Amino acid sequence: MKIWDIAIRLFHWTLVVVFIMAAYSAFQDKFGIYADMHTYAGVTILILMVWRILWGLVGSETARFSQFVRGPQAIKGYLQHGDAAKCAGHNPLGALSVVAMLVLLLAQAVMGLFATDDIFFSGPLSDQAGGWAGTLTRWHKQLGLVLIGLAALHVLVVLYYSVVKKAGLLRAMISGTKPAAKRAPVLKSSWLALAIFVPLASGLWYAILG
Numbered sequence: 001m002k003i004w005d006i007a008i009r010l011f012h013w014t015l016v017v018v019f020i021m022a023a024y025s026a027f028q029d030k031f032g033i034y035a036d037m038h039t040y041a042g043v044t045i046l047i048l049m050v051w052r053i054l055w056g057l058v059g060s061e062t063a064r065f066s067q068f069v070r071g072p073q074a075i076k077g078y079l080q081h082g083d084a085a086k087c088a089g090h091n092p093l094g095a096l097s098v099v100a101m102l103v104l105l106l107a108q109a110v111m112g113l114f115a116t117d118d119i120f121f122s123g124p125l126s127d128q129a130g131g132w133a134g135t136l137t138r139w140h141k142q143l144g145l146v147l148i149g150l151a152a153l154h155v156l157v158v159l160y161y162s163v164v165k166k167a168g169l170l171r172a173m174i175s176g177t178k179p180a181a182k183r184a185p186v187l188k189s190s191w192l193a194l195a196i197f198v199p200l201a202s203g204l205w206y207a208i209l210g
């Protein structure tokens with residue numbers, strides 16, 4: 001049964017690539033190619049996050065925050081007798097980490113725009129950071145490490161669910177399908193995803209990078 005639309009899957013695997021580029025370039029000497037790589041990967045992450053938030057409001061059922069973000073009762077129930085293999089989308093516990101990752105990635109990319117190392121490399125809006133430049137740069141560096149840790153944890157948990165518990169999460173994020181779902185979720189058209197993405201991406205890219 002189809003649970004993830006093509007847009008979410010492309011979003012996810014693009015995010016993996018640009019996150020690795022942002023994290024890798026963060027620890028190289030940031031001028032020339034590595035500075036560019038960090039800036040472009042970071043701005044791409046910013047665009048992906050804004051698109052994901054919009055898709056979480058108007059997109060496919062499994063992408064919608066109102067569908068997968070659940071209260072403490074649902075999380076407790078899932079912990080007691082839930083089965084990740086049967087969830088047609090994020091499970092109620094995984095949903096928390098999804099929201100945390102999205103919010104923190106967005107905050108990280110926004111702070112990066114205002115960050116500066118005071119020597120070679122500055123975010124494109126660092127001139128406008130005023131007295132906040134030092135604080136935002138410090139937070140950006142700290143949250144960068146937290147995000148790398150969270151991403152590693154995320155990959156370990158997904159692999160555990162997929163390999164040990166055989167819940168099919170990884171396969172579903174690649175093929176979009178999962179065998180055990182009870183009811184097919186309503187998936188929105190890829191054209192709608194694209195119609196949101198193209199003006200958003202070009203508008204933000206132009207506004208930030210000129």
Ligand code: HEM
Pocket residue numbers: 008012015016019020052063089090091094098101102151154155158169170171172173
């Ligand atoms: C090769 C490494 C990775 C694998 C195998 C992987 C796998 C997955 C899988 C299977 C899901 C769906 C979980 C579910 O069914 O509830 C997922 C969701 C997610 N992953 Fe990854 N992931 C990887 C790397 C990353 C990285 C580096 C990031 C960003 C730091 C990331 C961010 C996310 C986010 C934000 C979601 C939620 C998707 C959404 O609803 O928008 N992942 N990942």
Ligand code: HEM
Pocket residue numbers: 022023026027030038039040041042043045046105108109110111112113114115116117118121122123124137140141144145147
């Ligand atoms: C979510 C995506 C991003 C991640 C994961 C990330 C990660 C990091 C990390 C870990 C560092 C610290 C490296 C160190 O300790 O030497 C760093 C530094 C920096 N980042 Fe990002 N970054 C992201 C997005 C951005 C964006 C969009 C910009 C601006 C275009 C940016 C601009 C900077 C700057 C100027 C520094 C240098 C700070 C300094 O060395 O004092 N980052 N980034």
